[in-house]
Amino acid sequence: xxxxxxxxxxxxxxxxxxxxxxxxxxxxxxxxxxxxxxxxxxxxxxxxxxxxxxxxxxxxxxxxxxxxxxxxxxxxxxxxxxxxxxxxxxxxxxxxxxxxxxxxxxxxx
Amino acid sequence: xxxxxxxxxxxxxxxxxxxxxxxxxxxxxxxxxxxxxxxxxxxxxxxxxxxxxxxxxxxxxxxxxxxxxxxxxxxxxxxxxxxxxxxxxxxxxxxxxxxxxxxxxxxxxxxxxxx
Numbered sequence: 001x002x003x004x005x006x007x008x009x010x011x012x013x014x015x016x017x018x019x020x021x022x023x024x025x026x027x028x029x030x031x032x033x034x035x036x037x038x039x040x041x042x043x044x045x046x047x048x049x050x051x052x053x054x055x056x057x058x059x060x061x062x063x064x065x066x067x068x069x070x071x072x073x074x075x076x077x078x079x080x081x082x083x084x085x086x087x088x089x090x091x092x093x094x095x096x097x098x099x100x101x102x103x104x105x106x107x108x109x
Numbered sequence: 110x111x112x113x114x115x116x117x118x119x120x121x122x123x124x125x126x127x128x129x130x131x132x133x134x135x136x137x138x139x140x141x142x143x144x145x146x147x148x149x150x151x152x153x154x155x156x157x158x159x160x161x162x163x164x165x166x167x168x169x170x171x172x173x174x175x176x177x178x179x180x181x182x183x184x185x186x187x188x189x190x191x192x193x194x195x196x197x198x199x200x201x202x203x204x205x206x207x208x209x210x211x212x213x214x215x216x217x218x219x220x221x222x223x224x
Contacts, residue, residue: 033213042217043152043200086152090211095204096142096165097213099152 003027006087006100013107019074021103023087026068033097034061034072035086043086046072077107113138113203114183115216122223128188128195130219134203141184142213143176146198155199158184191223 004025013019023032034046047054047061049070054061058077063070074081084104088097114133122128134141143155154168158178169176173191178184188195198218204211 031211035215040220043202043215045213045215048212088152094157094165095140095211096154096157096168097144097152097202098154099144101151 002101003098004087004089004100006085006103008103009101010104011106013077013105015078015107015109017077017107019077019081019105019107021072021085021087021105023070023072023100024068025070025087025089025098027089027098028092029065029068029089030092031090032063032070033088033090034070035088037084037086037102039083046085074105079107079109082106113201113214113216115199115201115219117219118217119220120222122191122221124192124223125190128191128221128223130186130188130199130201130221131183132186132201132203132216133183134201135205135214138203138205138214140204140206140211141178142202142204143184143186144200144202146200146218148197152200155186188221191221193223196221196223 007022031050033048036044049063058075060073084102086102087100141158144152146152156169156176157165173189175187198220200218201216202213204213
Protein backbone atom coordinates (compact mmCIF):
# COMPACT_ATOMS: atom_id res chain seq x y z
CA UNK A 1 0.00 0.00 0.00
CA UNK A 2 1.37 3.41 -0.97
CA UNK A 3 1.92 5.93 1.78
CA UNK A 4 0.00 8.49 -0.30
CA UNK A 5 -3.14 7.47 -2.14
CA UNK A 6 -5.04 9.65 -4.58
CA UNK A 7 -8.48 9.23 -6.09
CA UNK A 8 -9.67 9.16 -8.70
CA UNK A 9 -6.78 8.18 -10.97
CA UNK A 10 -8.55 9.66 -13.98
CA UNK A 11 -11.29 12.25 -14.09
CA UNK A 12 -13.15 13.68 -17.07
CA UNK A 13 -15.42 16.67 -16.61
CA UNK A 14 -17.38 19.15 -18.66
CA UNK A 15 -16.40 22.77 -18.62
CA UNK A 16 -17.97 24.54 -15.67
CA UNK A 17 -18.24 21.50 -13.42
CA UNK A 18 -17.05 21.43 -9.82
CA UNK A 19 -14.16 19.01 -9.39
CA UNK A 20 -12.81 17.25 -6.32
CA UNK A 21 -9.61 15.25 -6.07
CA UNK A 22 -8.87 13.36 -2.88
CA UNK A 23 -5.66 12.42 -1.13
CA UNK A 24 -5.18 10.11 1.85
CA UNK A 25 -1.90 9.41 3.58
CA UNK A 26 -0.74 6.99 6.22
CA UNK A 27 2.32 8.68 7.71
CA UNK A 28 2.84 11.57 10.08
CA UNK A 29 3.35 14.75 8.11
CA UNK A 30 4.50 18.29 8.68
CA UNK A 31 2.88 19.61 5.48
CA UNK A 32 0.99 18.51 2.39
CA UNK A 33 1.52 19.91 -1.10
CA UNK A 34 -0.72 19.97 -4.14
CA UNK A 35 1.15 20.14 -7.44
CA UNK A 36 0.13 20.51 -11.07
CA UNK A 37 1.91 18.95 -14.03
CA UNK A 38 1.03 19.56 -17.68
CA UNK A 39 1.97 16.94 -20.30
CA UNK A 40 5.68 17.02 -21.01
CA UNK A 41 5.97 19.98 -18.71
CA UNK A 42 7.29 21.07 -15.42
CA UNK A 43 5.71 20.92 -12.01
CA UNK A 44 3.99 23.87 -10.42
CA UNK A 45 3.30 24.11 -6.72
CA UNK A 46 -0.34 25.02 -6.14
CA UNK A 47 -0.69 24.83 -2.36
CA UNK A 48 1.23 23.96 0.76
CA UNK A 49 -0.99 23.09 3.72
CA UNK A 50 -0.39 22.15 7.30
CA UNK A 51 -3.93 22.75 8.54
CA UNK A 52 -7.32 24.09 7.52
CA UNK A 53 -8.07 25.47 4.11
CA UNK A 54 -6.49 27.65 1.44
CA UNK A 55 -8.00 29.32 -1.61
CA UNK A 56 -6.35 30.71 -4.72
CA UNK A 57 -8.63 31.85 -7.50
CA UNK A 58 -10.84 28.91 -8.49
CA UNK A 59 -8.76 26.43 -6.53
CA UNK A 60 -9.45 25.41 -2.94
CA UNK A 61 -7.42 22.97 -0.86
CA UNK A 62 -8.42 21.52 2.50
CA UNK A 63 -6.72 19.22 4.93
CA UNK A 64 -7.95 17.21 7.92
CA UNK A 65 -4.92 16.22 9.96
CA UNK A 66 -6.84 13.88 12.27
CA UNK A 67 -8.32 11.93 9.37
CA UNK A 68 -5.11 12.16 7.30
CA UNK A 69 -7.01 13.39 4.29
CA UNK A 70 -6.85 16.33 1.92
CA UNK A 71 -8.99 17.48 -0.98
CA UNK A 72 -8.33 19.75 -3.93
CA UNK A 73 -11.39 21.45 -5.41
CA UNK A 74 -11.66 23.30 -8.70
CA UNK A 75 -14.71 25.49 -9.16
CA UNK A 76 -16.03 26.43 -12.63
CA UNK A 77 -13.55 24.09 -14.33
CA UNK A 78 -12.03 25.08 -17.65
CA UNK A 79 -10.21 23.10 -20.37
CA UNK A 80 -6.96 24.81 -19.39
CA UNK A 81 -7.25 23.07 -15.99
CA UNK A 82 -6.55 19.79 -17.79
CA UNK A 83 -3.38 18.43 -16.21
CA UNK A 84 -2.10 15.87 -13.72
CA UNK A 85 -2.67 16.90 -10.11
CA UNK A 86 -0.30 15.41 -7.59
CA UNK A 87 -0.56 15.22 -3.83
CA UNK A 88 2.74 15.10 -1.94
CA UNK A 89 3.51 14.95 1.77
CA UNK A 90 6.44 16.14 3.80
CA UNK A 91 6.97 13.54 6.47
CA UNK A 92 7.76 14.70 9.99
CA UNK A 93 10.96 12.66 9.78
CA UNK A 94 12.49 14.79 7.03
CA UNK A 95 12.18 17.42 4.33
CA UNK A 96 11.74 15.21 1.29
CA UNK A 97 8.39 14.71 -0.44
CA UNK A 98 6.49 11.46 -0.91
CA UNK A 99 4.11 11.61 -3.84
CA UNK A 100 0.79 10.14 -4.79
CA UNK A 101 0.41 8.60 -8.23
CA UNK A 102 -1.40 11.66 -9.55
CA UNK A 103 -4.88 12.32 -10.92
CA UNK A 104 -5.21 12.92 -14.66
CA UNK A 105 -7.90 15.58 -15.12
CA UNK A 106 -9.43 16.28 -18.51
CA UNK A 107 -11.93 19.11 -18.83
CA UNK A 108 -13.87 19.08 -22.09
CA UNK A 109 -15.32 22.26 -23.61
CA UNK B 110 14.26 36.37 -10.04
CA UNK B 111 14.69 33.28 -12.13
CA UNK B 112 13.10 30.07 -10.98
CA UNK B 113 14.78 26.72 -10.66
CA UNK B 114 16.74 26.18 -13.86
CA UNK B 115 17.44 22.75 -15.21
CA UNK B 116 19.47 21.79 -18.24
CA UNK B 117 19.42 20.17 -20.58
CA UNK B 118 15.66 19.90 -21.01
CA UNK B 119 16.07 16.87 -23.23
CA UNK B 120 19.03 14.54 -23.42
CA UNK B 121 19.55 11.46 -25.55
CA UNK B 122 22.28 9.02 -24.62
CA UNK B 123 23.32 5.64 -25.95
CA UNK B 124 23.57 2.73 -23.55
CA UNK B 125 26.86 2.86 -21.68
CA UNK B 126 27.35 6.62 -21.98
CA UNK B 127 27.25 9.11 -19.14
CA UNK B 128 24.45 11.59 -18.48
CA UNK B 129 24.93 14.81 -16.55
CA UNK B 130 21.92 16.81 -15.47
CA UNK B 131 22.30 20.27 -14.00
CA UNK B 132 20.13 22.23 -11.60
CA UNK B 133 20.54 25.82 -10.53
CA UNK B 134 18.28 26.50 -7.55
CA UNK B 135 16.37 29.71 -7.05
CA UNK B 136 18.47 32.61 -5.85
CA UNK B 137 18.97 32.37 -2.12
CA UNK B 138 18.01 28.69 -1.93
CA UNK B 139 20.61 26.38 -0.46
CA UNK B 140 18.57 23.16 -0.40
CA UNK B 141 18.22 21.03 -3.51
CA UNK B 142 16.20 17.88 -4.09
CA UNK B 143 16.28 15.51 -7.07
CA UNK B 144 13.23 13.44 -8.01
CA UNK B 145 12.74 10.91 -10.80
CA UNK B 146 9.58 10.19 -12.73
CA UNK B 147 9.70 6.94 -14.66
CA UNK B 148 7.29 6.54 -17.61
CA UNK B 149 3.74 5.98 -16.40
CA UNK B 150 4.84 6.18 -12.76
CA UNK B 151 4.74 8.74 -10.00
CA UNK B 152 7.56 10.90 -8.77
CA UNK B 153 10.11 9.31 -6.46
CA UNK B 154 12.65 10.98 -4.20
CA UNK B 155 16.30 10.44 -5.08
CA UNK B 156 18.56 12.73 -3.08
CA UNK B 157 18.58 15.84 -0.89
CA UNK B 158 21.62 18.10 -0.84
CA UNK B 159 22.79 21.29 0.76
CA UNK B 160 25.84 23.20 -0.38
CA UNK B 161 28.77 20.75 -0.35
CA UNK B 162 26.80 18.15 1.61
CA UNK B 163 24.61 15.18 0.80
CA UNK B 164 21.92 15.12 3.47
CA UNK B 165 19.78 12.18 2.38
CA UNK B 166 20.58 9.86 -0.53
CA UNK B 167 18.28 7.04 0.47
CA UNK B 168 16.43 7.18 -2.85
CA UNK B 169 19.50 6.93 -5.05
CA UNK B 170 20.24 3.66 -6.82
CA UNK B 171 23.29 2.09 -5.24
CA UNK B 172 25.37 2.03 -8.40
CA UNK B 173 26.04 4.39 -11.29
CA UNK B 174 24.21 7.37 -9.79
CA UNK B 175 25.84 10.24 -7.94
CA UNK B 176 24.93 13.80 -7.03
CA UNK B 177 26.77 16.85 -5.88
CA UNK B 178 26.04 20.45 -4.98
CA UNK B 179 29.33 22.32 -4.90
CA UNK B 180 30.00 25.59 -3.15
CA UNK B 181 29.93 27.34 -6.50
CA UNK B 182 27.82 26.34 -9.47
CA UNK B 183 24.80 24.13 -10.05
CA UNK B 184 23.86 20.84 -8.51
CA UNK B 185 24.70 17.94 -10.80
CA UNK B 186 23.07 14.53 -11.04
CA UNK B 187 25.42 12.14 -12.78
CA UNK B 188 24.42 8.80 -14.23
CA UNK B 189 27.26 6.59 -15.45
CA UNK B 190 26.90 3.77 -17.98
CA UNK B 191 23.26 4.55 -18.64
CA UNK B 192 20.78 1.76 -19.36
CA UNK B 193 17.34 1.90 -20.99
CA UNK B 194 15.69 1.77 -17.57
CA UNK B 195 17.24 5.14 -16.72
CA UNK B 196 14.98 6.80 -19.28
CA UNK B 197 12.85 9.15 -17.22
CA UNK B 198 12.13 12.73 -16.33
CA UNK B 199 14.42 14.06 -13.64
CA UNK B 200 13.12 16.98 -11.63
CA UNK B 201 15.05 19.27 -9.37
CA UNK B 202 13.44 21.29 -6.62
CA UNK B 203 14.82 23.87 -4.22
CA UNK B 204 13.83 25.52 -0.98
CA UNK B 205 15.32 28.37 1.01
CA UNK B 206 15.77 26.41 4.22
CA UNK B 207 14.81 23.17 5.83
CA UNK B 208 12.03 22.54 8.28
CA UNK B 209 8.34 21.83 7.83
CA UNK B 210 6.11 23.72 5.51
CA UNK B 211 8.56 25.25 3.08
CA UNK B 212 7.24 26.19 -0.31
CA UNK B 213 9.22 24.05 -2.69
CA UNK B 214 9.95 25.26 -6.20
CA UNK B 215 10.37 22.80 -9.05
CA UNK B 216 12.35 23.09 -12.23
CA UNK B 217 10.96 22.24 -15.66
CA UNK B 218 12.62 18.84 -15.60
CA UNK B 219 15.23 17.07 -17.70
CA UNK B 220 13.97 14.29 -19.94
CA UNK B 221 16.57 11.57 -20.44
CA UNK B 222 16.13 9.05 -23.23
CA UNK B 223 18.53 6.13 -23.45
CA UNK B 224 18.66 4.46 -26.84
